[in-house]
Amino acid sequence: MPDALDATPYDALLLLSFGGPEGPDDVVPFLENVTRGRGIPKERLKEVGQHYFLFGGVSPINDQNRALLDALRKDFAEHGLDLPVYWGNRNWAPYLTDTLREMVADGRCRILVLATSAYASYSGCRQYRENLADALAALEAEGLELPRIDKLRHYFNHPGFVEPMTDGVLRSLADLPEDVRDGAHIAFTTHSIPTAAADTSGPVEAHGEGGAYVEQHLDVAQLIADAVRERTGADHPWRLVYQSRSGAPHIPWLEPDICDHLEEQHAQGAPAVVMAPIGFVSDHMEVLYDLDTEATAKAEELGLPVRRSATVGADPRFAAAIRELILERAAVESGQEVTPCALGALGASHNLCPVGCCPARAPRPAAAGADSPYA
Numbered sequence: 001m002p003d004a005l006d007a008t009p010y011d012a013l014l015l016l017s018f019g020g021p022e023g024p025d026d027v028v029p030f031l032e033n034v035t036r037g038r039g040i041p042k043e044r045l046k047e048v049g050q051h052y053f054l055f056g057g058v059s060p061i062n063d064q065n066r067a068l069l070d071a072l073r074k075d076f077a078e079h080g081l082d083l084p085v086y087w088g089n090r091n092w093a094p095y096l097t098d099t100l101r102e103m104v105a106d107g108r109c110r111i112l113v114l115a116t117s118a119y120a121s122y123s124g125c126r127q128y129r130e131n132l133a134d135a136l137a138a139l140e141a142e143g144l145e146l147p148r149i150d151k152l153r154h155y156f157n158h159p160g161f162v163e164p165m166t167d168g169v170l171r172s173l174a175d176l177p178e179d180v181r182d183g184a185h186i187a188f189t190t191h192s193i194p195t196a197a198a199d200t201s202g203p204v205e206a207h208g209e210g211g212a213y214v215e216q217h218l219d220v221a222q223l224i225a226d227a228v229r230e231r232t233g234a235d236h237p238w239r240l241v242y243q244s245r246s247g248a249p250h251i252p253w254l255e256p257d258i259c260d261h262l263e264e265q266h267a268q269g270a271p272a273v274v275m276a277p278i279g280f281v282s283d284h285m286e287v288l289y290d291l292d293t294e295a296t297a298k299a300e301e302l303g304l305p306v307r308r309s310a311t312v313g314a315d316p317r318f319a320a321a322i323r324e325l326i327l328e329r330a331a332v333e334s335g336q337e338v339t340p341c342a343l344g345a346l347g348a349s350h351n352l353c354p355v356g357c358c359p360a361r362a363p364r365p366a367a368a369g370a371d372s373p374y375a
Contacts, residue, residue: 005081005323007330010150012084012108013322015069016096016128017116019089020052020059020285026092027052030059033091051289061284062092065116067314068282075319083326084108090131097135104144111149112329113368114322116281118156120202120212120349121193125154126358129366136367136374148375150333151368152325154349156216157223157342160321161312165220165278166227168310172274173232175307180271182234184305187261188221189291190279192242195252197358204356214240214254219344220278237270243277243295244286258291259298262306272305282313 021030027049028042035045052059065087072085084106088099103111113132117124129151136146155161173181193213202212217240225238241261242254256264258275265273275295277287291308299306312318324341331338332351340348353369367374 005079005327007081007083007112007326009110009333010083010112010326010330012086012103012106012111013072013326014099014103014111014113014149015065015072015085015087015116016113016132017065017087017089018061018284019092019095020061021092022058022062024053024057027057030092051285054293055285055288059285060288061282062089064282064284064313068116068319071314071316071319072322075316075323079323081323081326088135090128096131097138100135100139100147101142101144104139104147109147111147112326113149113151115151118154118161118281119190119216119279120154120358122197122201122358122360123191123193124213124358125151125353126360126366126369129353129368129372130360130364132367133365133372133374137365146374149368150329150351151353152322152329153340153351154216155321155325156220156349157344157346158321158325159341159343160315160317160319160324162220162223162227162343164312164315164317165276165309166224169224169228169274169276170231172276172307172309173228173234173236176272176274176305180305182232182236183270184236184272184274185265185270186221186225186228186236186238186274186276187258187265188217188224188238188240189243189258189275189277190217190240191286192245192254192257194247195254198254201358203350203354210254216346217279219346221276223344224276224278236274243290258295262295262298262302262304266302266304270304272307273299274307274309276309277311280311282311287311 021027028045031045086099086103088094088096115128198213199211200207206212221240229235241256241258243258245253275291280287328338342348355371365373
């Protein structure tokens with residue numbers, strides 16, 4: 001048996017994710033949860049839901065979270081970390097509030113949260129913190145004793161996140177025909193967000209064009225491109241591009257879109273493209289539809305050889321990275337000196353989101369940050 005690892009003061013880990021429908025009847029109710037407060041008619045939601053209906057109304061994200069839960073529990077057991085792992089979603093069962101209620105009933109008092117988003121942005125960080133605050137407010141209204149909740153730092157540049165994606169790009173390159181392999185372009189993809197949200201992502205003092213959101217993705221893309229060059233000897237051209245835009249046409253969002261980028265690369269004579277979805281933790285619907293379906297169809301139309309590399313999913317190295325991040329944060333909370341593990345030029349992200357970090361258009365309470373009303 002391995003020596004026991006100590007996560008004190010934490011007594012539980014909460015995997016916090018977006019959630020997704022698990023059958024055709026779930027699609028519209030799920031989208032109503034996602035878009036609540038925006039006044040979108042049900043008929044429009046049925047149109048939006050066509051992506052899900054193409055896959056039987058089932059989003060892969062829940063099964064992928066189950067696989068990650070299994071990987072985390074296996075890794076913890078193999079390394080002597082006695083830390084129970086729970087799972088809650090923002091928009092579908094198991095709902096966050098229900099899971100926190102269960103954790104309180106189980107006597108959990110100090111909870112560490114792993115969000116399935118690696119980067120800084122409103123939708124990728126603060127909105128999760130707002131959902132945590134909403135859930136805590138609901139438990140408080142029920143008269144329950146509230147646990148203290150912290151959130152793991154952004155892990156975009158942890159080796160356990162970067163290295164599996166590097167291997168995925170290498171496998172995709174190796175799968176291309178030999179005559180186009182060395183000249184292949186790499187399109188690093190992530191979710192497009194409004195430019196206003198990108199520009200204000202991260203701590204206030206770090207805001208600039210693209211904010212922390214773009215800066216962090218560029219850092220990861222450079223890490224992967226450098227590693228690919230070192231391991232293959234080929235210096236592949238690359239660019240950070242975007243996908244899955246969903247906003248009103250008059251609002252500026254990050255560009256270029258992946259399909260537009262494929263057309264541009266084809267016109268410029270690129271022999272092939274590897275699409276590397278570095279902005280996503282797992283192969284959920286936006287990867288399966290926007291890349292594997294829509295972008296791949298565009299490439300076929302152009303006659304452009306294309307491959308899509310893997311996300312980290314439940315890779316054992318990612319599970320090990322989460323264990324390391326838990327122990328790192330536990331050591332910090334216990335007053336120990338810690339050297340955080342991070343690759344690239346940006347270094348380790350903050351443990352506590354500062355005031356003004358990734359602001360919303362309308363201020364709302366957010367837990368697990370310097371401005372939390374539940375500290």
